[in-house]
Amino acid sequence: MPIPLLVFVGGGLGALLRYAVTLYVQPPGGPLLVNIFGSLAISFLLHPNAGITPEHRALLVTGFLGGLTT
Numbered sequence: 001m002p003i004p005l006l007v008f009v010g011g012g013l014g015a016l017l018r019y020a021v022t023l024y025v026q027p028p029g030g031p032l033l034v035n036i037f038g039s040l041a042i043s044f045l046l047h048p049n050a051g052i053t054p055e056h057r058a059l060l061v062t063g064f065l066g067g068l069t070t
Contacts, residue, residue, distance in 0.1 A: 003058045010063020018068050038069035 022030035042065050045052060052060070 001055070003055065006055060006059040007063040007066075010059040010065075011067035012063075014064040014067025015070070018070075035069050038065045041065055042069075 018031075018034050021034050024030070025033060042061055044050065045057070045061050045065075
């Protein structure tokens with residue numbers, strides 16, 4: 001699958017999850033929760049020993065977690 005499509009799909013899913021969390025957890029708790037989770041997940045996935053492929057990085061880090069934390 002092309003990298004831009006992976007980023008597109010991941011970003012859409014991340015944005016949907018952020019919306020769902022903020023429906024149930026009132027501000028500032030919802031945005032704070034997703035930003036802390038997203039930041040920690042990005043730091044683990046971008047660690048040199050994580051061993052993820054460029055396709056997984058595009059889908060998970062740039063797409064999903066980017067959409068989640070934006």
